[in-house]
Amino acid sequence: MDEQKRILLVDDDPDFIDINRMILEAADYAVDEAHSVPEALEKLSNATYDVLILDLMMEDRDSGFALAYAVRSDERLRTIPILMLTSAEEKTGFMFQLSQDQEWMKVDDFAAKPLKPADLIARIEKLLGRNADQ
Amino acid sequence: MTAAAPSRILIVDDEEIIRIGCQRILEDANLIVDQAENGRAGWEMIQQTPYDMVLLDLMMPEMGGLEVLDEVQKYDDKIIPIIITGFATIETAVDAMRKGAYDYLPKPFSPDELRTKVNRGLEKRWLMLQTEQLREERDRNLLELTNEKSRTLTLINCMREGFVATNRSGQIVLMNPAAQHMLRLNREKAIGSAVAGLFGNPELEQKIAATLETVARTTTVTHMEFKASDARVLQANISPIVVDQGETLGTVTILIDVTEDKKVEQMKSDFVSLVSHELKSPVAAIAGYLNLIIDGLTGGNPEKERDIIVRSRDKADSLLALINDLLDMARAERRGAAKVRAPLDIVPLLGESVQFYQNDARSKSVSLTLTAAETLPQILGNSDDLSRLFANLISNAIKYTLANGKVEVSARMHEDQVEISVSDTGIGMSGQDLEKIFGEFYRAKNALARKITGTGLGLAICRRIVQDHHGHIAVESQLDVGSTFRVTLPVYKNK
Numbered sequence: 001m002d003e004q005k006r007i008l009l010v011d012d013d014p015d016f017i018d019i020n021r022m023i024l025e026a027a028d029y030a031v032d033e034a035h036s037v038p039e040a041l042e043k044l045s046n047a048t049y050d051v052l053i054l055d056l057m058m059e060d061r062d063s064g065f066a067l068a069y070a071v072r073s074d075e076r077l078r079t080i081p082i083l084m085l086t087s088a089e090e091k092t093g094f095m096f097q098l099s100q101d102q103e104w105m106k107v108d109d110f111a112a113k114p115l116k117p118a119d120l121i122a123r124i125e126k127l128l129g130r131n132a133d134q
Numbered sequence: 135m136t137a138a139a140p141s142r143i144l145i146v147d148d149e150e151i152i153r154i155g156c157q158r159i160l161e162d163a164n165l166i167v168d169q170a171e172n173g174r175a176g177w178e179m180i181q182q183t184p185y186d187m188v189l190l191d192l193m194m195p196e197m198g199g200l201e202v203l204d205e206v207q208k209y210d211d212k213i214i215p216i217i218i219t220g221f222a223t224i225e226t227a228v229d230a231m232r233k234g235a236y237d238y239l240p241k242p243f244s245p246d247e248l249r250t251k252v253n254r255g256l257e258k259r260w261l262m263l264q265t266e267q268l269r270e271e272r273d274r275n276l277l278e279l280t281n282e283k284s285r286t287l288t289l290i291n292c293m294r295e296g297f298v299a300t301n302r303s304g305q306i307v308l309m310n311p312a313a314q315h316m317l318r319l320n321r322e323k324a325i326g327s328a329v330a331g332l333f334g335n336p337e338l339e340q341k342i343a344a345t346l347e348t349v350a351r352t353t354t355v356t357h358m359e360f361k362a363s364d365a366r367v368l369q370a371n372i373s374p375i376v377v378d379q380g381e382t383l384g385t386v387t388i389l390i391d392v393t394e395d396k397k398v399e400q401m402k403s404d405f406v407s408l409v410s411h412e413l414k415s416p417v418a419a420i421a422g423y424l425n426l427i428i429d430g431l432t433g434g435n436p437e438k439e440r441d442i443i444v445r446s447r448d449k450a451d452s453l454l455a456l457i458n459d460l461l462d463m464a465r466a467e468r469r470g471a472a473k474v475r476a477p478l479d480i481v482p483l484l485g486e487s488v489q490f491y492q493n494d495a496r497s498k499s500v501s502l503t504l505t506a507a508e509t510l511p512q513i514l515g516n517s518d519d520l521s522r523l524f525a526n527l528i529s530n531a532i533k534y535t536l537a538n539g540k541v542e543v544s545a546r547m548h549e550d551q552v553e554i555s556v557s558d559t560g561i562g563m564s565g566q567d568l569e570k571i572f573g574e575f576y577r578a579k580n581a582l583a584r585k586i587t588g589t590g591l592g593l594a595i596c597r598r599i600v601q602d603h604h605g606h607i608a609v610e611s612q613l614d615v616g617s618t619f620r621v622t623l624p625v626y627k628n629k
Contacts, residue, residue, distance in 0.1 A: 013415065013419070015419035015422065015423075015449065016419065016422065018445070019423060019426060022426050022431055022432075023429075023431055026431040026433070113418055114418040114419075114421055114422045114425075116425055116429075117429045117431055118429065
């Protein structure tokens with residue numbers, strides 16, 4: 001196996017950070033965490049990550065969107081694959097779908113919380129594989 | 135003809151023989167007959183006695199027949215005057231008739247001629263009186279009708295609901311002030327106008343038109359909701375005006391402002407989705423933790439597994455706390471008769487709560503003290519609710535206070551109210567948190583606060599309890615210095 005891939009987990013719910021961290025670490029990823037948008041931006045400017053896992057609704061309704069947008073607007077960061085996690089269908093009554101929303105969501109994958117460990121790993125591997133092809 | 139009272143007739147003539155002759159003939163016909171020998175005497179009698187008819191000789195001393203006729207006409211135009219004249223010329227007769235005489239008798243006349251003309255005159259008078267009576271009755275009915283109409287109109291105009299009636303061509307015939315206000319229309323201009331294009335709401339206009347067209351049944355009511363121009367939500371109930379034969383004469387539309395109902399509905403559904411989200415989070419976390427064990431991501435490490443199980447248990451506990459808070463909130467919502475209220479002393483209740491949380495405080499190395507005024511007036515309240523209020527405030531204060539901090543509870547009079555304050559030397563809040571802290575599921579955003587568990591309902595419950603006791607709750611806080619919650623409650627006044 002080549003060098004360890006680095007993943008940044010951004011979520012304001014400490015349980016999900018912990019759970020996903022354990023899943024990812026068990027799959028041999030290096031995991032870093034951020035609990036807010038400013039903290040995530042700070043980490044992104046100081047280190048390089050291979051995948052970003054974002055919670056859609058931190059603090060305010062759309063902070064996940066805002067962060068995804070900031071990443072996509074940054075020359076250095078724009079190619080980092082983003083997996084957006086959300087329990088949005090609970091809160092808004094809408095189920096987001098990648099095909100329809102990808103254009104303005106500017107993320108690479110989209111999944112409802114909570115994700116089963118195998119599902120999370122499969123999605124991360126897919127994102128990394130696609131990134132490697134480009 | 136005159137079944138009730140016999141008619142009364144006055145004969146005015148200077149010839150006695152005529153007076154006596156006429157009296158005899160008319161009395162035989164069951165009439166009451168008086169005599170006057172000249173115009174002046176006759177005129178005086180007319181003013182004293184109600185006569186149905188006067189027989190007037192034209193040529194008399196003192197006051198002539200035409201003069202008396204003139205006065206009688208002015209006095210009472212329903213007295214029938216008949217002229218008796220010895221100069222049976224067409225001119226005098228025409229003159230008398232023009233002056234208002236009903237008929238004339240040329241001298242000499244036969245008893246039959248007299249009877250016929252008197253009878254005809256009396257019949258005329260009876261018809262006049264009947265007509266008069268009918269007219270009075272009709273006027274009275276009309277007055278009642280007008281009153282009834284204005285009463286109905288007053289009722290319609292006082293309705294809080296909008297009322298719009300159209301005729302069968304869809305023109306507005308009636309619109310009350312409430313409808314005018316709701317539809318932002320000028321009533322004067324709207325009445326008589328066609329509905330189409332008037333309301334600025336094609337759907338409403340179309341539904342009114344459709345109601346006119348459909349085969350009408352009185353039970354048919356069309357409901358619709360729409361947004362008025364000022365963002366208020368109106369409900370319209372449109373029904374046809376149907377008469378006996380099933381013919382539609384027009385429509386009646388009742389408009390109800392349901393803006394507030396809609397807001398409450400929205401708040402309810404917002405709250406339900408908010409609660410669902412809050413309930414889902416801990417359950418999702420528990421499922422996530424259990425998946426770690428099931429998928430073997432702990433590598434069989436018993437310590438790791440135990441840690442995960444403990445976290446799951448904590449999540450289950452917090453879920454339980456949340457459900458309890460929701461139940462408490464529902465209880466705090468219940469107002470009125472279901473709540474037992476009694477005059478009570480605040481200090482012992484506060485004392486119990488402070489005592490209850492001493493252990494918690496001690497385990498965090500936080501000092502918890504109560505300072506209360508010697509005597510405080512009683513307040514009217516529900517002791518369970520107030521205990522819950524104090525418990526929430528005190529446990530919150532301890533929760534957000536770091537080791538070696540202080541929580542001070544005090545009770546005293548402030549102006550004419552009892553004031554309870556809970557101060558801590560905790561992590562405090564920023565200004566933007568202060569505004570929202572009493573809202574449901576709001577939790578202060580603070581790096582330190584993130585580690586502290588809570589349902590986000592505690593202070594919302596506090597606010598409801600305080601409001602239910604007609605009191606006031608406020609908070610002052612400074613980040614990293616501490617917070618003070620103040621509750622003021624009105625004093626119980628016996629009578």
